[in-house]
Amino acid sequence: MKHLLYRVRQLLSLAVLCCVSALANADAIKLGLSVDQLFESRVGVLNAIKSEAQKQGFEIIEVVADGDPQAQNSQIQSLVTQKVDAILVCAVDQNTIERALLGAKRKGIPIVAFDRALPDSRAVDAFVGPDSITDGYLAGQYTAQQLAQIDGNIQVLELLGALNDQNGIDRSKGFNDAIAELPNVEVIAMPTDWDSARALAATQNAFQANPDIKAVFAATDTHIPSVETVLYDIAKLHPVGSDQHVVVTGVNGSNDGYQATLRGNADGIVVMDLHTTGVTAVQLASALINGESVELNNVIPGNFYTTSNIEANKANIWGAQ
Template sequence: MKMSKVLGSIVAIAMLASSTLSFAKDITIGLSVDQLFESRVGVTDAIKAEAAKQGYKLIEVVADGDAQTQNSQIQSLVTQEVDAILVCAVDQNTIERALIGAKRAGIPVVAYDRALPDSRAVDAFVGPDSISDGLAAGQHMVDQLKGLSGDIVVLELLGALNDQNGIDRSKGFNDALKQLPNVEIVAMPTDWDSARALAATQNAFQANPDIKAVFAATDTQIPSIETVLTDIDKMKSVGEEGHVVVTGVNGSNDGYEATRKGFADGIVVMDLALTGQTAVHLATALINGEKVEMTNVIPGSFYTSENIESNKATIWGAK
């Protein structure tokens, strides 16, 4: 989906929501959160702010990473007869029964941040354009590596293999690197875990000491990369001879600081505020019987070590 179409759809949804505020009385939104970590809290806070702005009551439940718990929590929201459910799923297969229960009860379901492409109950999705985000991080890496001769070994720290965001970021990244005819990508799963990222990076550099670049599916893992490169005396800043190119996706303070200091070359920053606002706007439209786009994706913004500090105000995790 082209960026202009995506943003145009979101603007249209926002205008629709604004025009239907008079229907906001006594509306209750159920918010089902998989678990609370920094970026998820950012989206959740945006949802809460937008719901309050529109005068909605919000019932929030947090599954703490347990899919069975989330299934029960969604069933409870259905029993409480909420007007719409916003859900970020722990696992689609486990909660599908509860989501179908919501559909049978006539309750619209909006998936946010994590797509549920195989669900029969979801009415709309809003989240990051993870393919575009991975592509942007990969393209910058290509631009830094394309002048090198010989075989180029690149380490890819994968996200969770059952998370559409992780899958799509990898797809975008790999699509970008196809421009390099002499590249070898060493892909290591991390399940979004920084300790696993540290071990994976250590193992990769032991097996391939001449790795030229590392892509982190989440920039919260960049400190793990920095630790390994420091330990093996390969810690060089952007522009220095022997620098290992590092890019990532997210927008956390870890990614911001690493890029600002010149350890990382650049990161893609997700727009968490717009994601949360759009989730509520989609729910508003569905409650009022309006048709919406099924898929609504929001591309992130790529910042380099040269411009990230001047854009600090737009980076959700920067402190």
């Protein structure tokens, strides 16, 4: 009998422990993190999100769509079913996930879009991400300054990102706005779909057809090694400061861009502030959960570092860490 009572007491203690643990978990704020796909800069933002969430005591449920908009749609619905307190989303495609986001909105779940703006969405409460127009503009402004002394027609090669990616479109717009300040510039735009092999082929072909290209702008600096390869092959890889130097700029902040600028083959890169983007995303979600009002658009412009100051700013370049 004594033994039986002991067993019952043990079982009751276990049950109480389970309930307390469940209640404790139920109290923790759960953030649903819906990611388009994993690549270097995205992982940088995710690390900042996770670190800030941990600091604030939030639990994270992370789902990755691997570039599939339908999968992301289902994953967002699953986050709603799991009763998350807010959703942080980086969309593969706005139109496909809008219905799922509206479903979350109807359940009173705040939504923060990060890195990729969803300008036409009726569900998103706040956006935080790069100021891609300014980022492109900074690279364009520098390029225009370098080419200002050249007379006659100047050809500039622009390696575009994906044509349906808002960041790629905005970087291109910013770059073209700045370069348009020079009246004698012709921009030769080539699509790359963020693919370095396509960037390499496009650069090769562009220099075949237009051997006098004076500058290259890469929508992502991960394409700069491809540009270096082509310039080396055609004996045009001269360091910054040389008369025959081809001006090379890019946006992102990857190690590829950092190393190329350090070597003097690239002039400079615009570095995105991934840490601030991640931290702000969590802070916005936290404020929305607490019923506070927040800014709809929170853009974080990048910083342009050139060969003269990139080494001194290594600590600010996410790809160089």
